[in-house]
Amino acid sequence: MANQGILKKGEKIQINKNRYTIVKQIGDGGFGEVYEGKNVKTGQKVAIKLFKSAAFTNPAESKMYWERERDITAATGGYPKKHMEYIESYEDKSDRSNPKFYIVLGFVENATTLKAWFNDNLRSAKPLSVEDMIQKIFLPLCDFMYYAQTKGAIHRDFTFNNIMIVQEKKDPLPIVIDWGGGKMFDPVTLTDEPPLIDDMEGSGTVIITPGFFAPEIIMQKPPLPQTDIYMFGAVLFYALTNGYTRVKPTISSDYILHPQDYNMNVSDTLNDVVEKCTQYEPKDRFRTFNEIKEALQQHLDGNISGLNQLPSIESGNSFILRIKNNNAIVQLNPLNMALEDGKNIRIGRELMIESAAWKEAYKGVFRGITRCKANGVDRPREQFFLGYSKAKNIFYIHEGRNSNPTYLNGQQLPAGEWIPIQVNNEISIKSTTVKGIFELISVLDLK
8 A cells, every 4th residue: 555645644635515524545556546534514434536647648538537437436336245345436627637536435434355255264263154255255156246247247367356345244245346447348248158368359348457368459359258267266266265366367267266276175066167267269168147156056056066067068079959951950058948047948939940831821820830919919829848857957748738749758757847858859749740869069160
């Protein structure tokens, strides 16, 4: 922490309609200084961040970072548990050649960085166990970061210096700070498959903390939601290995972290979680923080022998439903049909498969199976449902709402049950020409 800040103890500053007294400097980062302040009228304690003009090439760049942190911090507001609350922001233009940019945040008492907290925990007479750290620190981080992602926020510098730990009733509580290097994205795309790093256009912006940055960042690619997931894995690696961080990568495999190499007591499940978080390609990592939470919960529930991972889909391959008689294919994304998330796919309603030569009369139907409209109005009918269990890593089939029974390997599906379906199982529908084979097949190999 710097001894001499830009603002002085006892100094009063006006921010919009509020006047604050500076109590003391409490932080000094690359982009700004943070002060404890007090609202002169209400007495409310606040944290005031003043961006350093010397950290930027010009006022326009400083303003860009200020606006970005302001917008992202505000976007993550509304989280029901304790977090870094956004209060207000201000651009002081009194000196037009050197404007000042402020952000006022809720004040968090008795906070320390995760790095400092972890070092103290290691030296403690009764250090927190791995299970307690997961339960009290890493699961709450998953909850908050998933909330932030649903609001369209990417942190990009999610490290042990930007996670604060607050002691509440003897329990640690994590709070994520400093969204200045972040980026907003369209949360509708959160579960979309990320592109390959080589296919991403460069952004020219590099914000890194050694030992934690994701490969796409050092290559000047724009951050993705999975960028924060990589850094979460690096932080978890640090915690599980009693303070190790990643060595400087020289090849792509160096980015993948294996905590068991440094601590043989790490369970196979936790080792798998870190490995999946820190895969080189973003598409091979967990898609969301909710998925990480589910995986960590497996360890807490006693499953320590390894993670039930999603199917491994190599580049150029995908799960498809293949229609045998005309080689039609439908690509399937397991995450979009996860039964644990209340999702499935209705074949014959959401997905229409042409089983014969196209005619206009077949539009919106399975030929000979069901029409999905009556007098121009949708009907709740489909031939069958497909779903995927993340916990069991198995696809399931369920009979649809129609008059044509569905058969799995020659046996009619029972009503009201989800039935496991293995790769290469055959699905058929009575009195029609439609037959499907469920298999993992390379789309690139199809001629």
